[in-house]
Amino acid sequence: MGWGHTMGEGQEILFDEILQEGRRLSRDEARRIYREADFHWLGYAAHTIRRRMHPENVVTYVVDRNINYSNICVCGCRFCAFFRPPGHPEGYVLEKSVLARKIEETLALGGTQILLQGGHHPDLPLSFYEDMLRFIKDRYPVHIHAFSPPEIVFFARREGLDTASVIARLKQAGLDSIPGGGAEILVDAVRRRVSPNKCSAGEWLGVMEEAHRQGLRTTATMMFGHEESLEDRLAHLFAIRDLQDRTGGFTAFIPWTFQPGHTAIERRPETAVSYLRLLAVSRLVLDNFDNIQASWVTMGPKVAQTALFFGANDFGSTMIEENVVAAAGVHFRLSLEEIRRIIEDAGFVPKQRTMAYEWIDGS
Amino acid sequence: MVPVAVYKSLGLDRIFHKVTTGERLDLEDGLRLFRCEDLVAVGALAHQVRLRRHGRTTFYVVNQHINYSNVCVNGCLFCAFRRRKGEPGSFELSVSDVVAKVRERLQDPITEIHMVGGCHPELRLETFEAMLRAIRHVRPRVHIKAFTAVEIAHFARLEGLSTREVLLRLQAAGLEMLPGGGAEVFSPRVRGLLCPNKLDGDGWLRVMREAHHLGIKSNATMLFGHKETLEERLEHLDALRRLQDETEGFVCFIPLPFQPRNTEVEGARGPSGVDILKTIAVSRLMLDNIAHIKAYWVMLGVKLAQVALHFGADDLDGTVVEEKIGHMAGADSDDFLTREALENLIREAGFDPVERNCFFEAAKASAHTG
Numbered sequence: 001m002g003w004g005h006t007m008g009e010g011q012e013i014l015f016d017e018i019l020q021e022g023r024r025l026s027r028d029e030a031r032r033i034y035r036e037a038d039f040h041w042l043g044y045a046a047h048t049i050r051r052r053m054h055p056e057n058v059v060t061y062v063v064d065r066n067i068n069y070s071n072i073c074v075c076g077c078r079f080c081a082f083f084r085p086p087g088h089p090e091g092y093v094l095e096k097s098v099l100a101r102k103i104e105e106t107l108a109l110g111g112t113q114i115l116l117q118g119g120h121h122p123d124l125p126l127s128f129y130e131d132m133l134r135f136i137k138d139r140y141p142v143h144i145h146a147f148s149p150p151e152i153v154f155f156a157r158r159e160g161l162d163t164a165s166v167i168a169r170l171k172q173a174g175l176d177s178i179p180g181g182g183a184e185i186l187v188d189a190v191r192r193r194v195s196p197n198k199c200s201a202g203e204w205l206g207v208m209e210e211a212h213r214q215g216l217r218t219t220a221t222m223m224f225g226h227e228e229s230l231e232d233r234l235a236h237l238f239a240i241r242d243l244q245d246r247t248g249g250f251t252a253f254i255p256w257t258f259q260p261g262h263t264a265i266e267r268r269p270e271t272a273v274s275y276l277r278l279l280a281v282s283r284l285v286l287d288n289f290d291n292i293q294a295s296w297v298t299m300g301p302k303v304a305q306t307a308l309f310f311g312a313n314d315f316g317s318t319m320i321e322e323n324v325v326a327a328a329g330v331h332f333r334l335s336l337e338e339i340r341r342i343i344e345d346a347g348f349v350p351k352q353r354t355m356a357y358e359w360i361d362g363s
Numbered sequence: 364m365v366p367v368a369v370y371k372s373l374g375l376d377r378i379f380h381k382v383t384t385g386e387r388l389d390l391e392d393g394l395r396l397f398r399c400e401d402l403v404a405v406g407a408l409a410h411q412v413r414l415r416r417h418g419r420t421t422f423y424v425v426n427q428h429i430n431y432s433n434v435c436v437n438g439c440l441f442c443a444f445r446r447r448k449g450e451p452g453s454f455e456l457s458v459s460d461v462v463a464k465v466r467e468r469l470q471d472p473i474t475e476i477h478m479v480g481g482c483h484p485e486l487r488l489e490t491f492e493a494m495l496r497a498i499r500h501v502r503p504r505v506h507i508k509a510f511t512a513v514e515i516a517h518f519a520r521l522e523g524l525s526t527r528e529v530l531l532r533l534q535a536a537g538l539e540m541l542p543g544g545g546a547e548v549f550s551p552r553v554r555g556l557l558c559p560n561k562l563d564g565d566g567w568l569r570v571m572r573e574a575h576h577l578g579i580k581s582n583a584t585m586l587f588g589h590k591e592t593l594e595e596r597l598e599h600l601d602a603l604r605r606l607q608d609e610t611e612g613f614v615c616f617i618p619l620p621f622q623p624r625n626t627e628v629e630g631a632r633g634p635s636g637v638d639i640l641k642t643i644a645v646s647r648l649m650l651d652n653i654a655h656i657k658a659y660w661v662m663l664g665v666k667l668a669q670v671a672l673h674f675g676a677d678d679l680d681g682t683v684v685e686e687k688i689g690h691m692a693g694a695d696s697d698d699f700l701t702r703e704a705l706e707n708l709i710r711e712a713g714f715d716p717v718e719r720n721c722f723f724e725a726a727k728a729s730a731h732t733g
Contacts, residue, residue, distance in 0.1 A: 015366070039673045039713065040407035044365045047403060268704075272666035273673070273712040302636025302667045309402045309637075345635035347400050 019048045024287050030234055034281045039273065046280035046311030053290060054313045059343040060291075060353040063111040063336060064145070065320035067102050069094045069132065073119025075150070077195035079184070079226050081262035081327040083119050093121070096135055103140050106320055110336070113143035113355050115179055115317070120154040120197075126166060129155065130173035137174035144174055145355050148181035149207035153199035163203075164210050171214060177355050178211050180219035180254060185228040186236045193227050194265065205243055212249025217356055219252045220289075224278060225270030226258040233278065237285045244288045251357055252291035252314060253282055256298045261329030272303045276310045283311025291357055296339075297325050300332050305342050314357070315339055315350075365407040373401055375408075382408050388649055393597040396645050402637055409644035409675030416654065417677045421714040422723060423705045424681035426475040429464050431456045431494065435481025437513075439558035441547075441589055443625035443691040445481055455483065458493045465501045475681070475721040476502070478509040479542055482517040488532060491518065495537040506539050506721045512570035512581075513545030516562045527573045534579060540721050541574050543582030543617055549602050550595040557590060557628065564599075568606050575612025580722060583613050583653070587642055588621040588634030596642065600649045607652045614723055615655035615678060618642050619662050622689060636667055640674045647675025655723055660700065661689045669708045678719075679705060 017023040025033070033042070072091040073083035084091040094102075106114060114136075129147070136144060147155075147170065156163045167175075184191060186201040199207075208218050220240045224233055244250050255278055257270035275295075283292050294312035296304035297319060304315065318336050334342070343350035352363030370379035378392050388396075399405050432455035435445040446453035456464070465476065476498060491510070498507055510518075510533065519526045530538075547554065549564030562570075571581055583603050587596055607613050620642075623633045634642065647656045657678040658671035668679055682699050700708075702718070709716040718726040 038364060040365050040403050040410060043403040044369065044407070047401075268707060271708060271711045272669050276670065300664060300666055302639065302664060303670060305636040306402070306640060306667070306670055341632075342635060346402075346637045 015045070018284070019045060019052075022052070022287065025285055027234060027238055030237070030281065030285050031231075033284065034230060034234065034277070039277065042277055042280040042284075043310045046283035047309050049283055049287075050292070050311050050313050057348055058351045058359070059308055059313060059315055059346070059348040060351050060357060060359070061315040061339050061343070062113065062317045062353055062355065063106075063109060063320075064113040064115055064317045065102060065106040065111060066115045066117070066317075066322045066324070067094070067099065068118055068323050069099065069116060070118035070121050070124075071323075072121045074122050075120045075154075075195065075197045077184075077198060078264035079194050079223070079258055079260075080324075081259075081329075082324040086122055093118075093124070096132075099132070099136070100139065102321065103136060103142055107140060107142060109318075109320060110352075111142070111318075111320065112352075112360065113145050113176075116144060116146035117148055117179065117181060118151065120151065122158075126155050126159050126161075126169060130169060133170065133174035143176045143355050145177045145179050146170075146175055148179050149204045150182035150199045152178070152207050153203050163207050164214075167207070167211055167214055167216070171216060175216065177216055177251075178208070178218040180208075180221040180250070180252075183221045183236070183240075184223045185226075185232050186222075186239045187228065187232040190228045190232050201239065205239060208249065209243055209247055212247035217249055217251050219254055219293075220250050222253070222255040222282075223258050224255060225274070226260075226265050226267065234285075237282055241286055241288060244286070248288070250289055251355065252293050253286050253289045254293040254295065254316070255279060255282055256295040259298060259325055259328035263328060272299060272306075275299055275303065276307060279307055279312060280310045296334060296342075297322060297332055301334055301338070301342055305346050308343070308346050308348060314353075315343055364411070365404050369401070369404050370408075373399055373404055375399060375404070379408065382412060382648060385651070387651055390594070390597045390601060393600065393645055393649050394593060396648060397593045397596075397641060402640060405641055405644045406674040409647040410673055412647050412651075413656075413675050413677055419714045420677065420717050421672055421709040421712075422655070422678040422717055422719040423702075423709070424475055424678075424719055424721065425471070425473050425702060425726070426477055426681040426721075427465070427468055427471070427473045429456070429461060429476060429478040431461060431478060431480040432483050432486065433481050434483045436484050436517075437482050437558060437560045439547075439561055440627040441557055441586065441621060441631075443622070448484060455480075455486065458490065458497050461494050462497045462501055465498055465505075469502065473502075473505060474718075474726050475506045475508055477542060477721075478507070479511055479514065479544060482514060484521075488518050488522050488524075488529060492532060492536040495533060499537040507537050508540040508542050508582075508721045509533075509538055511542055511545035512567045512574075513562045515541070515570050515574075516566055526570050527577070530570075530574055530577055530579060534577060538579065540614075541571070541579060541581035543584040543613075543615070546584045546599070546603075547586045548589075548591040548595050549599045550591060553589075553591045553595060564602065568602060571612065572606060572610055575606075575610035580612050580614050582615045582617055582657075584617045584619050585646075586619045586621055588638060589623075589628050589631045597645075597649070600646060604650055604652060607650075611652070613653050614721075615657050616646055616650050616653045617657040617659055618646050619659060622662065625691060639663060639667060640671060643671050643676050644674045665700065665708065669712050672709070672712045672714055678723075679709065681705075 294307035340350040658668040658676035660668035706716040
């Protein structure tokens with residue numbers, strides 16, 4: 001007999017405690033809910049919590065552009081269709097002039113930030129990244145959300161520095177916040193299989209803890225639906241919840257599904273129902289995260305809109321440019337106007353936000 | 364399920380009571396459900412009805428789509444498929460072309476052939492009779508579902524026959540079932556805007572009544588998300604429900620989200636995901652006398668179709684190959700799903716897949732051999 005199928009007495013009590021009083025879920029309760037709760041109960045419970053946290057009926061979005069400064073990477077993760085190894089004819093590092101043009105286009109479209117990420121380039125020194133940040137900050141009033149924890153760990157290793165020093169130097173050069181990418185699944189046994197050369201779960205969490213300590217806000221992501229178990233997904237959620245208890249530095253959680261096209265992992269893509277279940281469970285577990293983001297890039301606009309009733313209160317980015325998911329053969333495109341309409345059609349008020357989830361006036 | 368108290372807080376307790384006791388919903392109830400801000404609460408109510416009727420069974424069919432021609436005199440604005448006779452991109456299949464298409468897939472375990480076309484200005488009834496006989500000859504055990512009510516009325520006008528006479532002749536040639544297309548939205552206002560030359564709503568319902576009386580079962584559709592109001596959607600559902608009370612001939616209802624690309628409907632953008640799910644749920648709740656609700660993955664997309672199984676739908680349609688009508692209007696789904704992919708979608712949503720034939724009878728292995 002499943003959760004929500006009957007709403008028996010014990011469930012009613014738990015339900016009241018969690019939904020009305022905000023009591024936190026234990027790992028065992030989370031497991032039970034994830035395994036057993038029916039689909040509608042999950043959506044209902046997640047939406048109830050979401051409305052308690054965001055009573056103003058707003059769904060936010062950010063206008064930004066994913067700029068991949070390079071696709072050259074020595075990491076070789078099996079789930080990645082974007083990277084090219086050093087020496088590959090399709091490898092690139094963006095020229096400053098190209099970077100400048102991309103930022104100017106972003107600002108012209110009302111953009112407030114850029115998401116700047118690359119690979120693990122073996123030859124670029126830390127000074128290259130500092131120079132890139134300064135080049136941008138000297139010229140443009142744009143928020144730089146850049147370098148996921150694996151890149152920072154890689155920079156540190158290459159320079160023989162600790163990650164705290166790397167973060168401090170990048171911050172000094174203009175880094176405003178750190179994206180939550182490269183988290184994949186924060187369980188080392190899984191990481192050893194799918195991304196053996198990438199930083200460990202502990203290192204990922206360590207970079208985020210240090211960044212938060214230095215006053216940088218970050219997001220947290222989870223890429224699921226490859227070679228992890230349900231238990232691994234829960235371990236991931238609880239690892240970031242624990243860190244958030246210590247630092248409060250995460251602004252949002254962003255789960256998305258692995259896209260198997262052109263990668264070295266053969267399996268069926270995670271389905272929409274499975275995505276919505278995970279999204280709802282994450283809203284229930286992550287009681288110390290203010291925001292949960294829907295992923296239209298992987299799920300498409302219709303399911304992403306539905307996700308606004310399964311715990312998500314943010315529609316993510318307009319993604320003026322997106323390369324990584326596109327490399328796996330998935331091409332959803334939405335204009336700013338379409339994003340606003342999708343939010344309105346679902347009965348919410350669209351508001352443009354900053355990386356810190358502050359509303360931008362007049363949006 | 365969603366706690367009962369939620370329905371009270373949404374002002375839907377009367378509707379909740381009606382649904383749980385099996386009492387029929389009126390149009391006002393339908394409007395309140397459409398306007399309810401809580402998508403999941405509406406979906407859960409439809410799901411309750413779906414579970415009562417079908418448990419956790421979700422149906423699919425292994426079928427073959429054949430479009431015999433896209434030449435059409437109607438000129439409906441929402442259609443990206445139609446061409447004028449002789450226009451570039453127009454086509455018409457001969458009887459032997461149709462036979463070739465059927466032969467191409469003789470090795471596939473198909474139980475249903477779904478064949479529709481435009482309202483062609485010249486093709487005669489005897490050609491269609493010949494097509495049916497030829498299909499029947501090449502593939503004796505396959506079920507033939509063909510010709511919308513709109514085509515039937517068009518054939519009748521060309522031949523100077525009654526629609527009943529046309530149906531009788533096609534039935535004699537092997538026609539077993541009518542697809543539900545051409546219903547669009549019955550509202551004369553909307554038809555005047557979008558498809559003034561098409562058979563009107565009363566005519567569509569009349570052909571279906573005649574077919575049902577002759578023992579020809581049919582499906583029913585509704586094309587939504589263009590120029591119609593919510594009231595007009597509900598009147599459409601009510602018209603189907605009244606005819607079904609009379610004939611019991613409808614097997615499955617198929618809500619079709621309008622696909623705006625490559626059409627001439629100005630300003631329409633097609634329904635949002637939430638609107639599609641709500642419309643499926645409201646259809647399940649209003650149509651208390653039609654057994655099945657289809658989430659047609661070709662039009663919804665695979666992802667939303669799977670979610671729709673929790674919003675009242677109990678069928679995903681089939682392993683469609685060579686679907687043209689939806690895709691030419693910009694439906695971005697694949698051309699086909701394998702049986703394995705369909706079953707997997709159903710299982711991962713928490714349901715049990717069952718292959719069916721066009722009458723929603725669980726398919727028997729023997730049907731695969733024909």
